Amino acid sequence: MTVASLIHNDFEDLEFWYPALRLQEAGHSVHILGEEPDVTYLGKYGVPAASTHSFKTANPQDYAMLLVPGGWAPDKLRRYPRVLELVREMDRRGAVIGQICHAGWVLASAGILTGRTVTSTPGIRDDMTNAGAIWVDQPVVVDRNLISSRRPPDLPEYGRALVNALT
Amino acid sequence: MTVASLIHNDFEDLEFWYPALRLQEAGHSVHILGEEPDVTYLGKYGVPAASTHSFKTANPQDYAMLLVPGGWAPDKLRRYPRVLELVREMDRRGAVIGQICHAGWVLASAGILTGRTVTSTPGIRDDMTNAGAIWVDQPVVVDRNLISSRRPPDLPEYGRALVNALT
Numbered sequence: 102m103t104v105a106s107l108i109h110n111d112f113e114d115l116e117f118w119y120p121a122l123r124l125q126e127a128g129h130s131v132h133i134l135g136e137e138p139d140v141t142y143l144g145k146y147g148v149p150a151a152s153t154h155s156f157k158t159a160n161p162q163d164y165a166m167l168l169v170p171g172g173w174a175p176d177k178l179r180r181y182p183r184v185l186e187l188v189r190e191m192d193r194r195g196a197v198i199g200q201i202c203h204a205g206w207v208l209a210s211a212g213i214l215t216g217r218t219v220t221s222t223p224g225i226r227d228d229m230t231n232a233g234a235i236w237v238d239q240p241v242v243v244d245r246n247l248i249s250s251r252r253p254p255d256l257p258e259y260g261r262a263l264v265n266a267l268t
Numbered sequence: 269m270t271v272a273s274l275i276h277n278d279f280e281d282l283e284f285w286y287p288a289l290r291l292q293e294a295g296h297s298v299h300i301l302g303e304e305p306d307v308t309y310l311g312k313y314g315v316p317a318a319s320t321h322s323f324k325t326a327n328p329q330d331y332a333m334l335l336v337p338g339g340w341a342p343d344k345l346r347r348y349p350r351v352l353e354l355v356r357e358m359d360r361r362g363a364v365i366g367q368i369c370h371a372g373w374v375l376a377s378a379g380i381l382t383g384r385t386v387t388s389t390p391g392i393r394d395d396m397t398n399a400g401a402i403w404v405d406q407p408v409v410v411d412r413n414l415i416s417s418r419r420p421p422d423l424p425e426y427g428r429a430l431v432n433a434l435t
Contacts, residue, residue, distance in 0.1 A: 114281060114282075114313065114315050115281075115285055115289070115315065118282055118285075118286070119285070119286065119289050122282070122286050122423045122424050122427070123290065123293075123424075123427070125424040126290075126423075126424035126425070126427050126428050144313070146281065146311070146313045146314040146315045147313040147314055148281050148282065148313045148315065256289045256293075257289050257290075257292040257293035258293070260289070260290070260293050261293050
């Protein structure tokens with residue numbers, strides 16, 4: 102299957118890369134969606150990741166899953182109406198959406214969190230509940246098509262949940 | 269099972285973290301062996317990793333696998349007689365040893381590469397063959413207990429091989 106992962110500068114290096122590599126290990130293709138294709142973005146620590154496609158032209162029908170990394174990239178990504186549309190369209194058809202750490206900001210701006218149970222970094226817990234979500238403090242939370250996780254040490258459990266969701 | 273991963277400054281961030289997180293996902297414990305325990309080392313890009321144990325006091329019998337990350341950490345690690353002993357003792361009893369990228373320097377200094385088929389970053393191909401290894405250009409190579417890989421884009425195949433080796 103094909104998975105889309107959103108990218109922008111100052112993504113959390115491991116929160117972007119662990120799921121991307123893990124889903125490749127499980128046999129899936131990962132498209133890295135930036136504002137433009139073939140742009141190298143740098144993580145918070147400086148690990149690079151090059152976009153392969155643009156989220157401006159991406160077709161949500163092409164993807165079985167949408168990943169939103171943490172770090173400061175979500176603060177940038179939520180400003181693009183096309184990103185929010187992509188999140189809403191994929192949620193509408195029940196595609197798996199993964200959010201970790203600060204990624205929940207993007208889902209809050211897309212307006213899809215009402216009544217959904219999620220976790221996130223405790224730092225944005227208030228933003229999650231103000232967006233209508235039920236917030237719980239667990240390494241990984243699965244609420245139908247929405248899979249959420251808190252922070253880098255949760256990556257083993259997050260990775261397992263993402264792979265299971267496509268099995 | 270319990271896995272040991274060696275650490276020193278300027279490790280390749282993903283080459284250290286992907287295997288460590290992946291083996292945790294598969295249910296194993298990962299001990300991070302630095303010169304001292306509880307020291308935070310920084311990867312080439314700056315991703316941190318804190319040692320949990322010291323390689324000076326580690327007992328090779330405690331571990332089912334020894335991982336050596338790439339980056340510049342291997343250039344440091346090969347200078348410690350205790351690290352080289354640890355590699356030799358684990359190899360002697362057939363425990364799985366994983367080397368990726370520049371990690372092969374440590375195995376070369378431990379003197380365990382004679383007649384073994386391995387891969388590595390092409391940058392140290394000559395050091396591998398001069399140490400007696402047969403060098404091949406493949407994403408992952410398994411020669412009995414020795415599993416080797418070339419570089420970060422090979423991590424999905426390296427991760428799969430490491431997990432399979434403990435299954």
